[in-house]
Amino acid sequence: MCQSNVYALDGDEEELLLEDVALIESDGDSLTMRTLFGEPMVVAGTVVAVDLMRHRVYVERTHAPA
Secondary structure, X not given: OOOEEEEEEEOOEEEEEEEEEEEEEEOOOXXXXXXXXXXXXXEEEEEEXXXXXXXXXXEEEOOOOO
């Protein structure tokens, strides 16, 4: 299987956002991720790194102004 796990980076910390991701779509300032079974998750942020050997995608979250 070729799915990856998606992690949010916060300094040196990694937070697992979603496992077994099969598709990531970028829409400017947000990412829509879907698992192998179609489960969606939308995150405000951008992809900062993809580790193909470890099946990991790293995102940096952006926050809307308060």
